[in-house]
Amino acid sequence: MDKNLLIACVPLLPLLGFLITGLGRNMLPKNLSAVIACGTILASFIISIMLFSTVRSGGPLNVEYFTFIQLQQFDLSFEFKVDQLTSLFLLVITGIGFLIHVYSSSYMHEENSADFSKYFSYLNLFVFSMLLLVMGGNFVVMFIGWEGVGLCSYLLIGYWYKNQDYTAAAKKAFVMNRIGDLGFLLAIFWFIAKVGSVNYDTVFSAESLKALSSTDITGITLLLFVGATGKSAQLPLFTWLPDAMAGPTPVSALIHAATMVTAGIYMIARANVLFSMAPFTMSVILIIGMATMLLAASIALKQNDIKKVLAYSTVSQLGYMFIALGVGAYTAAVFHVITHAFFKALLFLGSGSVIHAMGGEQDMRNMGGLKRYMAVTHITMLIGCLAIAGMPPFAGFFSKDEILANAFGASPVFWGLGVLGAMMTAFYMFRLYAMTFHGSFRGTAHQQSHLHESPAAITIPLMVLAVLSVLGGFIGIPEVFAHGAHWLNNYLQPVFAPSAPYLTKHTISHATEYVLMAVSVGLALVAILYAWSKYKNWSKESEKANTGIAAVLENKWYVDELYQQVIIKPINSISKVFHQVIELKGIDGIVNGIGSLVHYGSRQLRWLQSGQVGAYVLLMVLGILAFFIIQLFL
Amino acid sequence: MDIKAYIVLALILFTIGVTGVLIRRNAIIIFMCIELMLNAVNLLLVAFSKMHAMSAVAKASPTFASDAQIFVFFIMVVAAAEVTVGLSIIMLLYRNTRSVDVNFLNRLKY
Numbered sequence: 001m002d003k004n005l006l007i008a009c010v011p012l013l014p015l016l017g018f019l020i021t022g023l024g025r026n027m028l029p030k031n032l033s034a035v036i037a038c039g040t041i042l043a044s045f046i047i048s049i050m051l052f053s054t055v056r057s058g059g060p061l062n063v064e065y066f067t068f069i070q071l072q073q074f075d076l077s078f079e080f081k082v083d084q085l086t087s088l089f090l091l092v093i094t095g096i097g098f099l100i101h102v103y104s105s106s107y108m109h110e111e112n113s114a115d116f117s118k119y120f121s122y123l124n125l126f127v128f129s130m131l132l133l134v135m136g137g138n139f140v141v142m143f144i145g146w147e148g149v150g151l152c153s154y155l156l157i158g159y160w161y162k163n164q165d166y167t168a169a170a171k172k173a174f175v176m177n178r179i180g181d182l183g184f185l186l187a188i189f190w191f192i193a194k195v196g197s198v199n200y201d202t203v204f205s206a207e208s209l210k211a212l213s214s215t216d217i218t219g220i221t222l223l224l225f226v227g228a229t230g231k232s233a234q235l236p237l238f239t240w241l242p243d244a245m246a247g248p249t250p251v252s253a254l255i256h257a258a259t260m261v262t263a264g265i266y267m268i269a270r271a272n273v274l275f276s277m278a279p280f281t282m283s284v285i286l287i288i289g290m291a292t293m294l295l296a297a298s299i300a301l302k303q304n305d306i307k308k309v310l311a312y313s314t315v316s317q318l319g320y321m322f323i324a325l326g327v328g329a330y331t332a333a334v335f336h337v338i339t340h341a342f343f344k345a346l347l348f349l350g351s352g353s354v355i356h357a358m359g360g361e362q363d364m365r366n367m368g369g370l371k372r373y374m375a376v377t378h379i380t381m382l383i384g385c386l387a388i389a390g391m392p393p394f395a396g397f398f399s400k401d402e403i404l405a406n407a408f409g410a411s412p413v414f415w416g417l418g419v420l421g422a423m424m425t426a427f428y429m430f431r432l433y434a435m436t437f438h439g440s441f442r443g444t445a446h447q448q449s450h451l452h453e454s455p456a457a458i459t460i461p462l463m464v465l466a467v468l469s470v471l472g473g474f475i476g477i478p479e480v481f482a483h484g485a486h487w488l489n490n491y492l493q494p495v496f497a498p499s500a501p502y503l504t505k506h507t508i509s510h511a512t513e514y515v516l517m518a519v520s521v522g523l524a525l526v527a528i529l530y531a532w533s534k535y536k537n538w539s540k541e542s543e544k545a546n547t548g549i550a551a552v553l554e555n556k557w558y559v560d561e562l563y564q565q566v567i568i569k570p571i572n573s574i575s576k577v578f579h580q581v582i583e584l585k586g587i588d589g590i591v592n593g594i595g596s597l598v599h600y601g602s603r604q605l606r607w608l609q610s611g612q613v614g615a616y617v618l619l620m621v622l623g624i625l626a627f628f629i630i631q632l633f634l
Numbered sequence: 635m636d637i638k639a640y641i642v643l644a645l646i647l648f649t650i651g652v653t654g655v656l657i658r659r660n661a662i663i664i665f666m667c668i669e670l671m672l673n674a675v676n677l678l679l680v681a682f683s684k685m686h687a688m689s690a691v692a693k694a695s696p697t698f699a700s701d702a703q704i705f706v707f708f709i710m711v712v713a714a715a716e717v718t719v720g721l722s723i724i725m726l727l728y729r730n731t732r733s734v735d736v737n738f739l740n741r742l743k744y
């Protein structure tokens with residue numbers, strides 16, 4: 001088949017699925033819309049595999065479809081660029097997207113048929129937008145996808161729109177994303193103003209980089225990073241992600257863990273040359289990533305909602321990815337994106353399976369002992385927990401280790417903080433695992449009688465993701481284990497090569513790296529065992545009210561409250577002033593004032609209209625006399 | 635005769651007309667007063683015309699001297715037409731209300 005058409009098919013098939021399931025939502029039976037939705041993503045996945053092998057053997061593919069915007073000095077074409085980086089993202093998005101579609105077809109089965117189709121149409125639209133985001137050959141096409149995923153995220157968080165809290169969470173996500181998007185948009189304008197193009201190849205070419213001063217580069221990269229903080233839930237715009245858990249669990253798995261939130265990492269990896277040339281931005285990214293990672297991990301320690309733990313864990317893992325970007329280890333960041341997509345999707349889907357069995361219960365304090373009832377979910381969740389905790393040989397070990405090794409290269413302090421984060425990760429994940437699957441069941445008797453393993457459409461994606469979480473790390477075997485075995489590094493080499501001259505290369509000896517690995521794994525293991533001993537037989541009676549720092553953690557460092565006080569309240573009071581004074585008194589005052597002035601004036605003037613002819617004539621004569629006087633004497 | 639005498643006469647006539655319109659309530663008398671004002675103006679026009687007919691400008695242009703006098707005829711024709719309409723209105727008014735008092739007709743107010 002024609003290559004252009006083949007590439008276009010990747011995003012167009014989900015779009016087609018969106019149109020069919022969306023427009024036919026009142027007619028299509030549930031099974032049919034599920035089949036259409038899953039089928040289009042599967043087809044996209046197959047094409048993605050074909051594209052992957054093409055790119056692997058033949059290098060990047062650039063296709064230009066049509067001129068999108070034509071101005072006097074600026075032509076913008078609608079173009080796709082499928083290179084090594086994009087091809088990996090395509091596989092992750094369509095592959096995991098497909099598994100989650102299959103999972104959803106069972107998970108959402110209790111919805112009525114129209115809502116069910118609506119759900120799948122949103123999900124397909126999301127995949128379409130995400131594909132547009134990673135396939136776009138210039139920043140504007142990326143931005144279209146960027147906005148599209150934000151919209152779908154909003155729609156899906158507020159999917160159960162009858163619940164006020166959920167719609168509020170959706171609005172929060174949308175508004176916070178918009179703040180970041182503004183930064184991205186300004187960066188695009190900056191590109192157009194200085195380079196006159198937004199095409200990746202043009203912008204990152206040697207000539208255009210020469211045309212940019214160092215202020216330009218720092219400014220653009222900072223603005224791009226603002227966009228990334230919004231989409232990828234970094235400080236200070238991270239609070240929307242935990243609230244986004246209001247959406248259905250498969251949505252949390254797909255959008256708020258595996259794909260959309262990694263858009264910021266993709267964007268920075270895409271613009272790696274520019275970022276490498278801006279050391280100031282790199283240190284900002286490093287600091288923000290580090291702070292977010294530690295903050296979110298510490299909050300996750302004390303959360304009781306199973307999805308909230310995973311949500312903060314996602315924020316924290318995204319922090320790791322930004323640490324990797326901040327030290328210039330782009331491959332490590334992309335590697336962590338991939339492995340994180342595997343194990344976090346697995347954990348979310350597993351938690352969905354648990355929530356499903358518990359009849360919608362999300363509080364871990366009411367769970368416990370579920371391993372007896374849900375064997376597959378239990379084992380796969382355990383694998384996910386081990387993977388995210390960085391235990392060898394699971395996927396998380398390789399990617400996290402690579403990030404930590406790179407952080408050590410930059411400074412041992414960063415490594416130390418990274419390991420601290422990893423310990424917290426291991427602790428909260430095994431707290432979750434122990435509280436959910438071990439001990440005695442703490443829910444109601446009614447819930448207990450309904451406990452069951454989920455159907456195959458749920459367990460099969462879990463098993464596939466579990467296998468990926470076990471094996472996924474082997475695409476990036478570190479140099480110390482086997483020379484040149486880091487497949488991902490070799491594969492992504494062409495994408496990140498241009499930034500190499502701007503980065504200082506840190507090499508650490510093999511012996512040091514072995515020690516670092518052993519220390520981080522050992523400390524994580526200690527954290528796991530501590531969590532295990534503490535929460536293995538957790539019961540409601542043993543729960544104490546949290547005091548001191550624990551209470552602060554339970555309340556999420558009061559970040560939401562802080563934003564409430566510092567940003568929302570002042571804005572509300574300013575709006576109140578504007579409403580009361582400028583709107584009601586000023587603008588309404590002018591409009592109503594003119595009206596009442598005319599009304600009052602005419603009420604007064606109408607007394608002149610007495611109907612007495614003599615009075616009219618008298619006035620006329622007086623008027624003429626007045627004219628004469630003015631003419632003659634003034 | 636001196637032009638001043640004509641001006642004074644016209645002024646007196648006009649003032650009588652205005653005063654009549656202002657103070658009288660009988661529609662017919664008001665009407666007559668309006669005519670008085672018109673004719674005061676006519677008188678002035680003719681007087682000024684006669685006065686200027688002796689000036690140098692009038693001698694150069696033969697028709698100039700009679701312009702104002704012809705204009706007076708126009709005014710009289712228009713006044714006659716106006717009187718026709720006005721009197722008919724007053725006639726109808728009287729038939730309907732049995733009165734020609736203008737203050738009685740104050741319904742068109744506010």
